[in-house]
Amino acid sequence: MPTMNMLQAINNALDIAMGEDDKVLCFGEDVGSFGGVFRATSHLQEKYGRARCFNTPLVEQGIIGFANGLAAQGSVPVAEIQFADYIFPAFDQIVNETAKFRYRSGDLFNVGGLTIRAPYGGGISGGLYHSQSPEAYFAHTPGLKIVVPRDPYQAKGLLLAAIRDPDPVLFFEPKRLYRAAVGEVPEEDYQLPIGEAEVTKEGSDVTLVGWGAQMEVIERAVELAEKDGISCEVIDLRSLLPWDQETVAESVLKTGRLVITHEAPRTGGFAGEIAAAIQERCFLYLESPIARVTGLDTPFPLTLEKEYLPDHLKIVEAIRESVNF
Amino acid sequence: MPTMNMLQAINNALDIAMGEDDKVLCFGEDVGSFGGVFRATSHLQEKYGRARCFNTPLVEQGIIGFANGLAAQGSVPVAEIQFADYIFPAFDQIVNETAKFRYRSGDLFNVGGLTIRAPYGGGISGGLYHSQSPEAYFAHTPGLKIVVPRDPYQAKGLLLAAIRDPDPVLFFEPKRLYRAAVGEVPEEDYQLPIGEAEVTKEGSDVTLVGWGAQMEVIERAVELAEKDGISCEVIDLRSLLPWDQETVAESVLKTGRLVITHEAPRTGGFAGEIAAAIQERCFLYLESPIARVTGLDTPFPLTLEKEYLPDHLKIVEAIRESVNF
Amino acid sequence: MTTTADIHEPTFLAGDEFSIPTFRLLQQDGTLHEGAKAPELDQEQALAIYRAMVATRVLDERMLAAQRQGRLSFYMQCTGEEAAVIGATAALDDADMIMAQYREQGALIYRGFTFDEFMNQLFGNELDYGKGRQMPIHYGSRKLHYMTISSPLATQIPQATGYAYGQKLAGDGQCTTVFFGEGAASEGDFHAALNMAAVHEVPVIFFCRNNGYAISTPSIEQFAADGVAPRAFGYRMHVIRVDGNDILAVYAATREARRIAVEHNQPVLIEAMSYRLAAHSSSDDPSGYRSKKEEEAWREKDPILRMQRWLGDLGWWSDDEEKALQESLRREVLETMKRAEKRPPPPLDSLVTDVYADVTPELQRQLDALKRHIRQYPEAYPKGARALDPDVQADATAAKGEK
Amino acid sequence: MTTTADIHEPTFLAGDEFSIPTFRLLQQDGTLHEGAKAPELDQEQALAIYRAMVATRVLDERMLAAQRQGRLSFYMQCTGEEAAVIGATAALDDADMIMAQYREQGALIYRGFTFDEFMNQLFGNELDYGKGRQMPIHYGSRKLHYMTISSPLATQIPQATGYAYGQKLAGDGQCTTVFFGEGAASEGDFHAALNMAAVHEVPVIFFCRNNGYAISTPSIEQFAADGVAPRAFGYRMHVIRVDGNDILAVYAATREARRIAVEHNQPVLIEAMSYRLAAHSSSDDPSGYRSKKEEEAWREKDPILRMQRWLGDLGWWSDDEEKALQESLRREVLETMKRAEKRPPPPLDSLVTDVYADVTPELQRQLDALKRHIRQYPEAYPKGARALDPDVQADATAAKGEK
């Protein structure tokens, strides 16, 4: 099986989707001949022509408005937002339009073909505006699906699933791992399920839940915790909307403890939703409070980025506290 | 003491603020000579002139961008967004700019003078786009303050506090109560604190938390519950950011039970944050799972609005379930 | 690509270099302007256009009255702008996509949306295509290529650019026409849409209804420029300003715009100058922000009367026909309204369907809980109870029987 | 307010009715164009402008090199656009507000921002006004009336309209100049800003640096029109296109624009035609999207060389002065860089201050928890540990001693 980094896996997924279906289009700022500032769309214009892979003017609300129209028409747009930090000018098009298109028309029209890709997350010295993790802003929006892959294999399978999914999907890519995460990725077409979490490690004392780049951080924390003799169960949520309550609840019913982590600020972050839902479903089985290990309730800093981030040491401390409660 | 409805109380607060400080400006779509589609700014242009109370072109991102610049310059803008459903085109200006202005400049510049008013909420046959409660979208944004008044008295005191607060404030007004809520409101200037919840009723069996128009709904539910002999403590959160964890935690330490309600969809709603924080702080004292009574995870409907809304009957059922757990 | 001429004095331009005239064919008395030539329009199509204009007017009058009687929660009239909307629609191919703002019911009428279809949406009953989810006037029709209305202003404009780009790739010779008000044209989405359409050479017609007001805001407080038309120069786009109350001019301009769009894959901007004769909506009272005199002056320019006179002069239309048409339309509106009012609400499941292509497990749980709750308190949720269980109310069954 | 001329043929305009010339004064050889007249500029101010241009160039060269050496995480150069940025700034009053995009460090240099101030921001140390929170090049200075840079593009444009409206109300005779690229001008915020400025008669100068590219996207894929200038007609705004590499033309145009803005409360759009000679940023490599030949052609039009020749012809500047200036600037850059690199990071509390005017209880809890955690693992958070406790590292103390 070939080895790819995450960008190559994403590029490969786009290539397969465009090769298979003429209706698939890729566009966004610098996406055309240059192949995107991260090069996720490299060579796609060469291969499929300027009509199907192109630069747009610099206007995110226009990119998503245009993409909504294309999807309503029956095309399968894959729109790139250059950084997740710059998705907010398109917020109205996404939250009021994309998400509500099918519902408001009674399914006369829908934009199910739409996929929006955006690199998210910190750890790259990006400061306030090249580091944000905005998933929770969208997770409050019925009608959207939200997917975050953790490694190249997941990225390819989930992106192909997202493009073909009958609903609009926001696909947030952990840019810190674009080149850092390397792994075996099948050459051929495959899909991974949207809406299903994955138990990446079984254990009995505490459940860890995360997504995207945090999965690697959790892994490091779990290594430390297991040295202490704490048996950890690890769940990659993969989809935040809809999210797989069953898998998480089942695990917590077993372990009695839950630690959730994300990079975004704590207040209003998606860990709050998970905690609220799980305390409701697993109330009598919880042996300690559900813990959240998150970014601080501040904009994303630069010089003190390491201090801000929910790293493996903060997670392992939360695990210990949870187990020793 | 004179009796006012909520619109009159808001108009009165704006009048006092503009009368006292030349730097206070009111603007937005139809805000000028017409006084706003709900008439919250009636007569202000007459009284303070076109330079200080005026119509803007129809562009929410421009209204808030303009307001951010004005606030940075030292003015005290009170910008109206005609319906909270239409605040999303300004999402980038609010979330990336308003919220981060002071932090990113190390307090060289700030937009603390800014207040954004917007009518929110359902119950008025408004369907998808005249009913939304978007508070949770903003509550994930450090740097913003969010205030929601429940009645005319609160509206006036909180709005005056918001205008004079050193931080930017989103002021969401429950439009269902604009004319329906009537009460005594002092003629003179007064302020109510931002960041402090209010215990509006003491009780011992269960704590109810809400804000804005839901407070009236809670009241009706509590009447029913008390008939069953359930003693309810009721908290009006008033500020969602920062929110008063102490008051809520203190109450739950006493009652051992918590029911939170809001109109917005459940997933990602602010009740999740409250539940997550309170289960952490009150874990050993909780006698039943924290319950959320909210809108469905769908866009806001029309014909079946009554069915969608978290009304008093749904709340009283949640109270009963919580107490009988 | 910029011009190369040089100047050595700091001379500022301010737009006085050009002026944008208004294209007019028909005078208010029903005769053509001197030198004007009517577009090719046979009697059949002319009458189809005229009937649609009258039907729009009658529907609007009746439904506003129904709103005033409390039978309807909300309504918006097209009154005064029928020629702009229907003239443009008539110049399109029936399979061209229309993406409207909300005041373009005339386009639907022209394309054959029935009064029953209107009423079902207005009353949000079980037959409403939108399943009773949106406020009145948010119509949509897939078979008539009319995108379901969305309240957030201007969002449909860049969507139209995208839709038309898809049509261009599909190569089926269709284009998209997007309607919007001069107020909505202030939104950022407008700028995005026009620029992208010009850059990507998209067959889309941007049809601006400049009716002088955005709710209470007069256009003079909306923009300082000479209307919306000169913005086209900022994108390098074909543009024409047309008398929006002149059915012939609107038709001719749009037909030519469609030719440019479809044959050359070039977007076109049309600015139709008109006036919103009625209130903004049933919630609005314009007496607070404009004069009766101003309204009267525009009432004199009624586009329907203007066309009626033209048809009369041609001998294509008589007073008797007019009377018969008006009466039959009024009757039809009232009958269909009564039918629609009586129909039951959409089923309870419609609360959670269409959020996604399939109902998610969490939504199913929420629906199940809601059903249990409604069964506990059926009288508190009459529509829900009825929708949950068709036997609950006899008239619900009766109404269903009519289908 | 629309024009009243009528036409009776459906004639579309497409912008060929006018053309927008380019205002130029200085030729590349340092002489004036025939018929051109230099603006009033005494030797002192001319040299101040020139020195700022050279200082910008030197700073950019050195800091890019530092980035390449790994001393700095990121950098952006103004190279090629110094005349546009500094010429405009020199034409303003020093108390006028400047709201820049990110490539306008020349404006700051001209106003007296010191190399130390630049370096503290670039290295995000304890003396950075922005407290080490933003990426390099996000400068700001309250005393120099230069708004702190924000990365999201175009957001500063409507803010400038608002700021200038506040200045107009204050009546202090100041205005605001907002810089942005031709790429950023595609954002919806641009449209909002210009329209609102025209409607509300705001003293703001919209200064567009049209440098041909937005990262890899050439302006031909950014808009189909003749640059950004003709958009002004859509708002009824004064507009001028100027050779952005011509310091005299930029200065003269901006001075006149400022007069219009301040005396008439009218916004003005200036489009400065130039070229981004360097990569977009230190993360970019332009060889993937444009030719060396194109770059070379523009390198011939170097704005600094052009001004140097003009100064030389006037006898205001010599080769020796040039050499001395370059050397002293290089030395100063290196020295200040070394100083800034060594300074300690901002204090740990700076993580939570300035989110609000006062630290909230929740933020205080989060900070306290973080401090406990860092005390537990000081070696894992060297900057945090050092910032938490100045004694932890000796060199931190040493660096502090320099203050």
Ligand SMILES: Cc1ncc(C[n+]2csc(CCOP(=O)(O)OP(=O)(O)O)c2C)c(N)n1
């Ligand atoms: C984004 C957004 N902002 C505000 C509104 C509220 N609103 C509805 S219609 C309207 C005025 C629209 O005026 P115009 O575009 O000129 O259309 P007209 O009503 O004149 O046909 C406003 C402000 C809205 N629906 N959407």
Ligand SMILES: Cc1ncc(C[n+]2csc(CCOP(=O)(O)OP(=O)(O)O)c2C)c(N)n1
């Ligand atoms: C809202 C937003 N979208 C995208 C970006 C990423 N980005 C940074 S600079 C840039 C290009 C800007 O080009 P232009 O405005 O022409 O300025 P120039 O770099 O040429 O000076 C892009 C796309 C951003 N910073 N903000």
Ligand SMILES: [Mg+2]
């Ligand atoms: Mg209008």
Ligand SMILES: [Mg+2]
């Ligand atoms: Mg550029």
